[in-house]
Amino acid sequence: MSMLELRAVTKQYTANDLALNNVTLNIEGGEVVGLIGPSGAGKSTLIRCINRLTEPTKGSVTFQGRDLVGLSRRELRKARTSIGMIFQEYALIERLTVMENVLSGRLGYVPFWRSFLRKYPPQDVQRAYALLDRVGLLDHVNKRADALSGGQRQRVGIARALAQEPDLLLIDEPTAALDPRTARQIMRLISEICEERSLPAIINIHDVNLARQFVKRIVGLRHGEVVFDGLASELTPAVLTEIYGEEDWSKTIQKGGEEADAENEAA
Amino acid sequence: MSDTTSNYSDSWDRRSRAERLIRWVLWLVFVAVFIQSWRIMNEDTLWFFVEDAPRQFADISSRMWPIRWSYMDQLWKPLWDTINIATLGTALGVVIALPIAFLAASNTTPNAYIVRPIALFIIAASRSINSLIWALLLVMVLGPGLLAGIIAIALRSIGFVAKLTYEGIEEINKTQVAAVTATGASSVQVLDYAIIPQILPNFVSTAIFRWDINIRESTVLGMVGAGGIGLQLDASLATLAWPQVALIFIAILGTVVVSESISARVRKALI
Numbered sequence: 300m301s302m303l304e305l306r307a308v309t310k311q312y313t314a315n316d317l318a319l320n321n322v323t324l325n326i327e328g329g330e331v332v333g334l335i336g337p338s339g340a341g342k343s344t345l346i347r348c349i350n351r352l353t354e355p356t357k358g359s360v361t362f363q364g365r366d367l368v369g370l371s372r373r374e375l376r377k378a379r380t381s382i383g384m385i386f387q388e389y390a391l392i393e394r395l396t397v398m399e400n401v402l403s404g405r406l407g408y409v410p411f412w413r414s415f416l417r418k419y420p421p422q423d424v425q426r427a428y429a430l431l432d433r434v435g436l437l438d439h440v441n442k443r444a445d446a447l448s449g450g451q452r453q454r455v456g457i458a459r460a461l462a463q464e465p466d467l468l469l470i471d472e473p474t475a476a477l478d479p480r481t482a483r484q485i486m487r488l489i490s491e492i493c494e495e496r497s498l499p500a501i502i503n504i505h506d507v508n509l510a511r512q513f514v515k516r517i518v519g520l521r522h523g524e525v526v527f528d529g530l531a532s533e534l535t536p537a538v539l540t541e542i543y544g545e546e547d548w549s550k551t552i553q554k555g556g557e558e559a560d561a562e563n564e565a566a
Numbered sequence: 567m568s569d570t571t572s573n574y575s576d577s578w579d580r581r582s583r584a585e586r587l588i589r590w591v592l593w594l595v596f597v598a599v600f601i602q603s604w605r606i607m608n609e610d611t612l613w614f615f616v617e618d619a620p621r622q623f624a625d626i627s628s629r630m631w632p633i634r635w636s637y638m639d640q641l642w643k644p645l646w647d648t649i650n651i652a653t654l655g656t657a658l659g660v661v662i663a664l665p666i667a668f669l670a671a672s673n674t675t676p677n678a679y680i681v682r683p684i685a686l687f688i689i690a691a692s693r694s695i696n697s698l699i700w701a702l703l704l705v706m707v708l709g710p711g712l713l714a715g716i717i718a719i720a721l722r723s724i725g726f727v728a729k730l731t732y733e734g735i736e737e738i739n740k741t742q743v744a745a746v747t748a749t750g751a752s753s754v755q756v757l758d759y760a761i762i763p764q765i766l767p768n769f770v771s772t773a774i775f776r777w778d779i780n781i782r783e784s785t786v787l788g789m790v791g792a793g794g795i796g797l798q799l800d801a802s803l804a805t806l807a808w809p810q811v812a813l814i815f816i817a818i819l820g821t822v823v824v825s826e827s828i829s830a831r832v833r834k835a836l837i
Binding site for chain 1: 742748758
């Protein structure tokens with residue numbers, strides 16, 4: 300059995316518009332999947348349906364052998380603690396410190412009084428320091444989140460998700476708000492971390508080249524339906540036309556390949 | 567160049583002919599209604615008295631002179647009472663307003679069909695009654711004194727603070743709430759980590775602004791017996807002691823200026 304199984308997941312916001320239409324997808328342990336597709340294809344809706352920030356209209360989401368769709372509020376909270384999420388605009392609590400933001404990843408594990416008094420268990424604090432060291436922010440522990448740059452904020456977002464000790468990462472357009480260089484650094488950090496911990500992840504990404512460069516398996520979504528599921532190397536102009544529509548894709552793919560080569564040489 | 571642009575029209579109007587005509591007619595109607603209303607409202611005005619106004623004003627002003635500075639000895643205590651009424655009343659009002667704001671905001675209310683309308687009704691009731699009228703009622707219920715003033719100020723503040731706060735709660739960034747929810751946090755934890763930090767600056771500045779308003783409102787509460795400097799103002803007006811009235815005006819003005827500068831400074835420091 301796969302670690303995560305989506306069966307015929309459908310999401311309908313309005314009467315005649317399906318955001319997701321019968322999406323079926325399996326993700327194995329340790330696998331990183333890049334979800335590509337045009338704006339409005341349902342990428343965000345799909346990952347939000349997994350931890351039920353958005354309720355799916357139909358279908359089942361089986362995570363570690365349990366169907367999340369049927370869970371009660373209490374059971375859902377418990378299940379959410381093992382699913383980390385990283386957001387496009389970082390979604391940090393701007394007025395709280397970096398440390399509070401990272402520790403908020405532990406909210407599902409600690410009682411209210413501990414979170415209210417900011418008295419987290421010693422092992423949580425220690426883990427938070429270790430994670431901040433891993434993402435390179437050990438010098439910024441007591442800064443307010445709104446005092447950091449975009450790249451630094453996304454690193455805090457990553458540390459918060461990892462503080463949950465998740466078994467799955469849901470990553471929604473992690474680089475959309477970042478410049479190209481920072482975007483690459485963040486993508487590299489995410490893929491390294493997933494590899495270190497053999498952590499499975501679903502990454503929504505609209506930049507085809509970034510996806511090809513950092514992710515092995517690609518799922519293409521169009522109008523809420525899966526139209527491609529294969530290796531990044533199989534992304535041909537014909538496939539990209541199927542996902543995004545008619546365009547001259549030959550240059551995109553070529554350029555992407557060269558950049559990937561340059562990256563490898565630099566490394 | 568001129569050949570390529572000459573194909574395009576050289577006239578552009580923000581509004582069509584019909585729209586301009588409608589706007590012109592609406593303005594005409596507005597002016598006509600204003601003039602007619604002015605005539606009806608002032609039917610009973612005795613223009614003889616109005617013409618006399620500058621002379622009367624000069625007369626009262628001259629009677630205020632010289633200002634009776636020695637009266638200040640009797641004003642310090644009621645002035646201090648006035649500030650205390652405003653401060654304690656604001657504190658009490660703010661403490662009650664915060665939970666009501668959460669019950670009234672559409673995104674945090676526990677129940678949109680029963681609880682929210684009740685909270686909104688409390689806000690509307692508090693806002694629709696002036697603190698002077700609250701004070702009048704409370705003096706009858708509680709008897710004259712500071713307590714009536716404090717509660718009057720608190721009752722008036724609840725609606726103001728709760729309304730501005732719940733509007734702030736409804737405008738918070740939803741992604742931050744989603745992010746904290748996604749960690750498996752309980753709803754109180756979401757409140758504590760995602761919602762309160764976002765509304766805190768707004769809430770604090772609303773509370774300080776209300777305190778600033780309350781200083782001014784509490785200066786008149788004494789006129790109905792609810793304590794503070796208004797009592798002296800009422801007594802001085804009743805005995806036509808204009809030099810004292812002038813001093814009271816100066817004292818109130820001074821207090822308001824000081825409270826305004828304090829509130830501006832505190833707001834700046836906290837945000």
